[in-house]
């Protein structure tokens with residue numbers, strides 16, 4: 001495997017002064033993100049250094065190549081999930097505008113229904129909740145993961161990522177995950193989410209440059 005080194009992204013300073021999600025929580029959380037970046041790079045190095053013997057000994061119960069491939073997926077999930085998460089925090093909450101709000105209302109009935117579904121999905125998850133766009137069905141869906149790399153839905157691209165691991169809220173909320181989810185929405189920067197949405201579906205709404 002060719003090594004393509006990932007570098008940790010810098011995020012807005014606004015994520016260090018949010019309401020309801022403390023600076024301490026974010027600072028500790030960013031250390032975990034850096035850890036995923038480091039491990040992703042380390043695993044790539046190990047994959048690139050595999051010997052013929054490692055390929056010969058490939059085994060589904062235990063083998064070096066199996067363990068590296070499994071953890072590559074986990075580390076990559078940790079990188080991407082946290083980059084979406086930190087990039088769209090530090091905002092003022094509220095509602096999205098224009099085409100994204102219309103899409104949410106079409107797919108969930110109302111913005112309130114979307115948030116209700118997202119909160120319940122978050123409380124049901126053991127790792128992550130995403131809002132993703134299902135390319136084939138042309139609609140948004142809220143889905144959950146019990147770790148960084150489960151349960152991906154093929155052909156669904158995430159535009160919102162909500163971390164439900166305890167490290168994301170336990171300092172501030174203890175076991176009250178619902179309170180944390182409310183704070184997540186109060187600090188969500190919908191402008192960033194709208195940009196994610198436009199990157200996925202292409203810009204064709206009011207104010208866009210597209211023909």
Ligand SMILES: [Fe+2]
Pocket residue numbers: 029032082163165167168
């Ligand atoms: Fe996390």
